[in-house]
Amino acid sequence: MTTVAEGAVKRLLASETTASLRTRYEGSNICTWIGFKHINYLVEEAILCHFADADLPARALYAEAGLGVDIVDLDTRILHALYMDETVRARVVPTAGDDDSFISFTVALHADRDGEDTKVVAANAKVVLRSDSYVEAAGEPPAELARFVTGRLSTPGAVAPEPPELTGADLTAVTTSLSAGRGTSGPDPVLDLLTAGKNAFGWKWRIPYPYCHFSERLQMSSYLRQMEEVVDLFLADRGISVKTLLDERRWIPACPHSRIQILDEALMEEDLYTVYTVENVFKDFTYTSRMDCYVVRDGRLVPTATGKVTHGYALIENRRDWNLINFDERVSKALRGES
Secondary structure, three states: OOOOOOOHHHHHHHHOOOEEEEEOOOEEEOOEOHHHHHHHHHHHHHHHHHHHHHOOOOHHHHHHHEEEEEEEEEEEEEEEOOOOOOOOEEEEOOOOOOOOOOOOEEEEEEEEEEOOEEEEOOOOOOOEEOOOOOOOOOOOOOOHHHEEEOOOOOOOOOOOOOOOOOOOOOHHHHHHHHOOOOOOOOOOOOHHHHHOOOEEEEEEOOOOOHEEEEEOOOOHHHHHHHHHHHHHHHHOOOOOOOOHHHHOOOOOEEEEEEEEEEEOOEEEEOOOEEEEEEEEEOOOOOEEEEEEEEEEEOOOEEEEEEEEEEEEEEOOOOOOOOOOOOOOHEEEEEEHOOO
């Protein structure tokens, strides 16, 4: 693909599209409510449908032009709950400026609520086209798309965390356990450095191939899975695991907002170091946390992603209804890292 269909890029960058999407059964983990990860999957699917409607489907861009469609920044607010077996209308509006090096969109998901068309999700996303260098050289991209093409993933304008220096650290465990297993939250010299003096939890995890795409790199949807799992591990580490509070109180975590920005590439079978830091507990009703991901490469820590997530707790009233509730002292202390 050295050229694109006439008008395709104009449609991609200037035309709104709508798509009818259905929630995924897999995302219904508690009663029939869909979790934040699968809600973000709907946003991703809406963007891919927009590319296809512009005659620039992700498959053809990669197979014919060596360009991988990669979401590098995804900021999503959940305004109302979504449910199993629900069909939503996804409205995608391009927002890229004339000089931007990324393709940006707003995505709104609408659903029927008591007979009214209601916006249930609002998201902003940035997309780049990653030139393939793994299977074969991609060659020159179509001229109309060239400004969006990059040789390495990153989010323009994103602020990366400043990692500590590894000089002097005993990296024996780091260099000998790359293929030893799926991960640890126990003693590890890198995790110790990253969490020292913080209200934080660290997790080391080997990147498996099902979390990657285009043969080599971790993708946005996998960082969403990473964010979900590190929260699960953090809560268990603090003595308030998801199952514990479900069994004792019928409380479930509720997530109204998440954002993830890719800063650099994380590659298949590298060890990913994920640090989850609680930054603020607001009036014992919500708490905001930061997720930072790193790999050790050439003897130094390389930030690969950063994110923010907000959580509260909901009380399950019955199989259909829930209500947000305030934290009690036990949960508040656990979140703050107090004994």
